[in-house]
Amino acid sequence: MTIQEKFNGDNTRPASLLKSGLTLNDHRNLILKRTEETGFYNGLEQLEFKENDPIGYERIFSKLRAGLVNSREVAKKIAASPIVEQEGELCFTLYNAAGDCIATSTGIIIHVGTMGAAIKYMIQNNWEANPGINPGDMFTNNDCQIGNVHPCDIATIVPVFHEGTLIGWVGGVTHVIDVGAVGPGSMSNGQVQRFGDGVQITCRKTGVNDTPLRDWLHESQRNVRTPKYWILDEKTRIAGCHMIRDLVEETVREEGLEAYEKFATEVIEDGRRGLVSRIKAMTIPGKIKTVAFVDVPYAHEDVAVPSPFAKVDTIMHAPCEITIKPDASWRLDFEGCSRWGWHTYNANPVAFTSGIWVMMTQSLVPTERINDGARYATEFRLPKGTWTNPDDRRTAHADAWHFLVSSWSSLWRGVSRTYFGRGYLEEVNAGNSNPCNWLQGGGINQEGEIHAVNSFETAACGTGACAVKDGLNHAAAIWNPEGDMGDIEIWELAEPLLYMGRTIKTNTGGYGKYRGGLGFETLRMVWGSADWTMFFMGNGYMNSDWGMMGGYPAATGYRFEAHNTGLLERIQEGKSLPLGKDRDPSECELEKHLSDDALVKRDKQCITTEAIFENGDLYLNYLRGGPGFGDPLERDIAGVENDLNQNFVLPEFAEKIYGVVISQDKDNTWCIDAQKTQARRAAIRKERIARGTPTRQWMETERQRILDKEASVQVQQMFASSFYLSASFLNEFKAFWDLPDSWELLEESLGTPMFGAKHHMDLSELPDVHPVIMTEQ
């Protein structure tokens, strides 16, 4: 059971909104108390309604769930933003009066928790006294310190009343294109603090009597670069929320208030039991250890940030110990994580704990019945001061997904070990296909308007390998169950960027008996803009997925941009053009079709800030692949042959990694000699034995490197940051490497700025602010 901090509220007591006469805060605290004492949500040892009237119970669920999905589908047609309308980056969720989720629509269901956290914040901070909660009100929230993932996820929250009594809440969220951050685009770089991260709205009352307030409409539109998209997104959210509110009112009329309220509590306990039952049916109890990393290369000259203390290379560290208990509940402990940083990748605990359900709905709980029950069956521990639970109110979060998705990749690997161990091979997923890159930028677009873009092609980044089949190529996204790359024609309408090509990215799937899904690449030429900037946002020096049980991680990223290309002249002259395929980066194929004096940046620096792009300049948007599963020497040779002939793998690496002996016939079709391949694979196994070192022997040399402090500054900074926050991680490290008691590694010794390491100020230190805490920290 997740530990909940209870706050007793301030002294102002307006007339109760509940038929019980309790304040909302007392009502919520009572539920938490009963849950903590009994282990069942709200003390519900028996599901009376479900057991006595299963048809009635399911009728309400089906009606609400169908209504939520329907409202999402209808409302998204209002939006003009391709992120919402094409990629489906929206979600609607229904809550009970305490702010616990009953049911949700399809879509970005991470917001089951984030909007719930906003409702709980209003409850805990006595919104019912001031500004008041009335029928017809609308509240807007995107504050990351309350629990939002990043500022671009704007939530509209509407209370639902029945005959003057509050019976629940509806929340709707859309991912908007721009929130007026320092960097253009919804998940931008450049800013390093909240104060440049775009407009942040803290559960503000933005509408009364079902009408948005005029001051809100005026203020919000002028605070963002893309007001047309903004206002249509707002209408999308309001329309969806009101459709669902109507649905609840109709359900209460048909089924009765008592039945509805019983359902709104029992369904959460039902969800809790559902997760426990599934854990017991699919996994293996025990301890799983796993870890993920992300490179944050901010020392590079192409990363321009306003604060000198942010100009450092660092590494995000996310170790996790998953404990599956004999009672089939589970605990995820992130002891040892590195500190938050001066970048936009920090995450709030709710973003973390709510986000993992986006993934788990695709294996552990593949059901429509996603609600807060799963959270009540899960213990999370996210230590304070880490990147996923910052202890400073200045942190920026615009691209929290960058760290979140990367850290979740290791959870896939960890949980999949238990599926594999029991024989449920069909559920194994070696990890996320890392969603990077995020093409973003802004300026004056082809319509002559101020604009910002975030290409959501990444929502089709593909998947890691399974234990029985290859990962999905350039399709779907585990972090967004309805992912799609979007139509080229729609993106070209929304962005001053023509497609020179969109094609599969060779050699990106992690090798393995089953290989990871392949990423894809799109080459965009700036066209029709007046003033335009773009930047890169992805992994380059490291990757965050690992491969599983002998499979390799996917390839890492690189950057390609070209300026002064001469392309506009080449088009007029009918000369050859770069058409998007950068098959082998060492061959520099794209440069062969540019002017001799083109300025090309082709390197590993995959995070940059705004750079000027003129019309005719090029930007390669390369989406990474997914990790592989199993020893690549066991890959079926027909699979390798297909990979070669489909351009999925370069011949050199088919030979080296898959150990195949290949030749091309007259029409350039690759063929594999099975007999020679068998001999070659046997030889490679012998080569492995010859080049391998007994692990304990290798550990002696690595130990000496540690004693000599022989590692890059960024690696040492990562360890020093984790050691400072976690004595147990330090002790485990020292014990593993058998280091002397006197050994230490202090960040102070590295010569890099340490702003925020020792001196910080938490949100809770603000007057009259009572954060909602739903995890151990």
Next chain:
Amino acid sequence: MSNFTKKQVADLVKGSLDWDTLHMMLSMPKDKERYANYMSVLQDQVSWDDKIIMAFGPHLFLAETSADKSLVTKCSCGHDFGDYRTNWKLNALVYVRDDEEKMSQVYPTLMAPDTSWQVYREYYCPSCGVMHDIEAPTPWYPVIHDFQPDIPALFDWLDLPVPVNA
């Protein structure tokens, strides 16, 4: 709940199961009998007699020895990595890709990690050379003990007698 035959589970392990059955496995509640069928299929694949009770990987098993009922981690080739409570990687061979040349054997130019940030550790069986796992951590990172199963709790879930040395 669906039940699947040993042949279907064997096909699943081989990667040759037809899509309709695989889809059924994905979409239906899990079959509790899978464990017994899976263990039986794995046992048929090895030439040794120790009883497989869990799979740590396609070629890496937790086995109960016929000699003294001790629980060990074993390679499909028969190589014994020792007590299952000890991290098997410590008794494996490791090859560390920690420079550009070694990484270039695996990825094209610009598509490998920079080894001043991240290295690859490939763990091989000392007897047969199969690659059981690859770690991709920073330099200095302790070898990770991926999974420590709670065998008594699992066998309780499965309604099976607990191995004597668990």
